[in-house]
Amino acid sequence: MGYMEIIIGGIFVNNILLAQFLGNCPFLGTSKKMETAVGMAMAVVFVLVLAGVITWLIYAFFLEPYKLVYMRTIAFILVIASLVQFVEMFLKKSIPALYAGLGIFLPLITTNCAVFGACILNVDKELNFMKTLVQSMAYAVGFGLALILFAGVRERIILARVPKPLQDTSIGLVTAGILSLTFYAFKGMI
Amino acid sequence: MAKTLTQEFTKGLWEEIAPFRLVLGLCPVLGVTTTMENGIGMGLATTFVLVFSNILVASLRNVIPAKVRIACFIIIIATFVVVTELLMQAFAYPLFLKLGVFIPLIVVNCIVLGRAEAFASKNDIALSIADGLGIGIGFTLSLAALGALRELFGANNLTVWTTPTSVIGVQEVFGTSFEPFSFMVQAPGAFVCLGLMLCVMNLMGSK
Numbered sequence: 427m428g429y430m431e432i433i434i435g436g437i438f439v440n441n442i443l444l445a446q447f448l449g450n451c452p453f454l455g456t457s458k459k460m461e462t463a464v465g466m467a468m469a470v471v472f473v474l475v476l477a478g479v480i481t482w483l484i485y486a487f488f489l490e491p492y493k494l495v496y497m498r499t500i501a502f503i504l505v506i507a508s509l510v511q512f513v514e515m516f517l518k519k520s521i522p523a524l525y526a527g528l529g530i531f532l533p534l535i536t537t538n539c540a541v542f543g544a545c546i547l548n549v550d551k552e553l554n555f556m557k558t559l560v561q562s563m564a565y566a567v568g569f570g571l572a573l574i575l576f577a578g579v580r581e582r583i584i585l586a587r588v589p590k591p592l593q594d595t596s597i598g599l600v601t602a603g604i605l606s607l608t609f610y611a612f613k614g615m616i
Numbered sequence: 617m618a619k620t621l622t623q624e625f626t627k628g629l630w631e632e633i634a635p636f637r638l639v640l641g642l643c644p645v646l647g648v649t650t651t652m653e654n655g656i657g658m659g660l661a662t663t664f665v666l667v668f669s670n671i672l673v674a675s676l677r678n679v680i681p682a683k684v685r686i687a688c689f690i691i692i693i694a695t696f697v698v699v700t701e702l703l704m705q706a707f708a709y710p711l712f713l714k715l716g717v718f719i720p721l722i723v724v725n726c727i728v729l730g731r732a733e734a735f736a737s738k739n740d741i742a743l744s745i746a747d748g749l750g751i752g753i754g755f756t757l758s759l760a761a762l763g764a765l766r767e768l769f770g771a772n773n774l775t776v777w778t779t780p781t782s783v784i785g786v787q788e789v790f791g792t793s794f795e796p797f798s799f800m801v802q803a804p805g806a807f808v809c810l811g812l813m814l815c816v817m818n819l820m821g822s823k
Contacts, residue, residue: 445803447647448717451640451726496702499720500694507687536690539643539724546717591818592811595639599811607804 436564438612443572449540463577467570469531478562481545621746628750641727646806653775655763659756665696670748673736689732770800
């Protein structure tokens with residue numbers, strides 16, 4: 427599998443939100459306003475790439491040599507949780523502007539299945555280090571792209587007259603389905 | 617204020633049925649419900665984790681310091697997810713392969729953490745078991761319903777459970793001349809189906 431395939435596959439064909447269904451809670455929760463969507467997308471890009479690389483290192487140099495592969499669920503979730511905490515403290519101290527921008531979205535990422543799922547998928551596919559890095563970046567960009575596109579559509583839907591039972595989450599899901607259909611069209615590329 | 621066990625159990629089946637009333641834990645709902653069997657399997661695995669993590673959280677609720685409670689809850693949940701993973705590998709391996717990445721993902725399912733935080737950390741063990749069972753069974757029913765709908769129209773089948781020797785369920789429900797509506801079993805169909813089911817729930821609830 428070449429790098430180009432990984433990039434296009436990660437962003438479009440196997441989009442982590444719309445084709446693999448990972449991270450759908452923040453997808454619906456933070457997409458009502460463009461501002462929050464951009465904040466969430468940035469936070470995920472940041473943490474997903476870091477977490478993907480670090481969990482790969484832990485898997486390859488710690489879990490596998492010591493035959494602890496069955497512990498990977500606990501190990502990964504602990505690594506992600508402490509990574510998020512660490513990133514939060516680091517940003518607060520050294521880049522307060524970025525910290526203020528990401529705000530509440532950073533702690534929420536601990537329970538974001540996109541991050542955890544991407545780490546597990548990377549390890550399951552037995553990618554090497556560079557490919558893990560590229561794959562994590564592609565997933566993260568795909569997440570950001572889908573979330574920001576969706577937020578743009580959703581801001582418009584507020585202006586439309588939607589039947590009462592369909593309002594809010596319900597019409598959001600149908601919209602996501604149509605957005606997912608457009609991403610589905612890239613399937614022929616790989 | 618104090619509710620009975622039955623009330624705590626039944627609220628999970630309709631009043632607070634996940635994922636419709638509480639829009640939480642959507643990833644497995646969308647990801648695994650291509651067949652009814654997958655939906656039931658995923659629902660039961662989540663129920664197992666939910667009940668046992670509720671029991672442990674409720675029994676340790678006076679010991680866990682408030683500041684680090686979330687981290688403690690996650691470790692408790694992760695432990696039971698690993699138990700589920702190992703049990704499924706031993707006793708339901710084909711289903712484990714089909715559900716794939718979504719079994720470890722129960723760790724980050726917001727429903728499980730949400731119940732630990734909102735219910736089990738404030739109530740005693742018996743009530744927490746009732747709550748976990750109720751929410752879990754409600755979740756299983758929703759997944760089964762969505763899975764059944766998608767499988768019925770998308771593949772023209774209805775599978776309840778597959779044993780190594782036989783399949784329990786109905787094949788070709790609409791007869792052989794029915795052309796399956798494959799949109800339903802693919803990714804976009806999941807979103808649209810769930811959205812429309814939510815709409816029907818809202819219609820029924822508003823009466």
